[in-house]
Amino acid sequence: MASKTQKMMFQGLVGDIDCALDWPDGEPQGWALVLHPNPVQGGTRDNKVVTTISRACVQRGLVAVRPNFRGIGSSAGEFDEGRGETQDMKALVEQFSEQFPDIAAGKWVLGGFSFGTSIGLQLYGIWQAADERLPDAVILAGSAALRFRHLETVAPDDALIVHGENDDVVPLSEVMDWARPIDMPVVVVPNAGHFFHGKLLILRHLVQTRLRAL
Template sequence: MPDDFAPTPTTLTTADGLSLEAQWAVPLKHRAKVVVAHPHPQHGGNMHSLVVSTLFAHLIGSDCAVLRFNFRGVGRSEGEHDFGEGEQLDVRAAVDSLAQSGDAQCPLVLAGWSFGADLALTCDAPELAGWFLVAPPLRVLGDERFKAAPDPRPKWLAIPERDQFNPPDQAQVAIADWTNAEIHPISGADHFLVGRTDKLNALIDSFLSAL
């Protein structure tokens, strides 16, 4: 792995003044920039969780700039869990940080897994080119908080075939009135995607290529 691809620690500052633990890699040349948000903190989620770590490592090796972070109250991040409210500021801090780094002409994508996917949907920052959402339960916050839903920019939902919380058929109904949103089932996978993360890597590559 080239030196300029090596992930390094960084710190994010939220609009309400909290310092968040984060890690990023911004190679000198990159084709896209991706922020990845982790699953629910109250169920053990953090920036080292399986899907986040898999996407982070894959994107680093695929000519992308990538940033992952711990939500407030997780790891070395300041603050306390705020049930999806303050965490919206955490997501925006991550997006702002990566948007201001690297090549301004590269598309910037906001990705997340589970709780992180739902929180990603609350952010409609103008810098974003689209959203890549892995197993969003679509229940962490009310639908009115999903600012991305009516947005014309592309949204791909990678939904495990056997998801315990929001399987593909249920997700399809939930997003029926969204704009430019697609369901992409992950065959043989449940919500935790053990043994199926290679399919996510291929899918996010296709998404980035389509931007």
């Protein structure tokens, strides 16, 4: 668990981005940006998959930043099908790096669940095209990589892709259609659905294992 959770506003293209920052015990070793599922379908930063990824990051000494997308909580604006959300998150990363330069200089993890994975992959593509610093680890759960795209997406070679065998929101076959042409390994959790009900401990263990390699 986080030693404390701080509420903080960053500025997106249409106004406030309402964020929760989960702080680890001791001196932070870096930070993680963890993106939530589709806000139109009830997704928020407090989603259990998001908080599971965040908790694993905090346990590795990272500050976990959990933003609410447009129109959720106190975040300004309305759902923009991934376009504005991607630009908002780009602005958030820039502002976090300016406000917490020592933390931003440490390890950096990009995580996402469902809709959040699409935003994360588009961000990765922007950073790679601009030759900017890339995350040290990318963690995608219930990936919706083929959805909500308005910019080129790039799949990191060493990304951790975790998917439920029985996902009825983003079928496993859809993820494999994305992963197969680029030879991207996918970790399949047997009998898990989209929200990993009853399988969150397995998800946390997989994330922890990936973070130990940083």
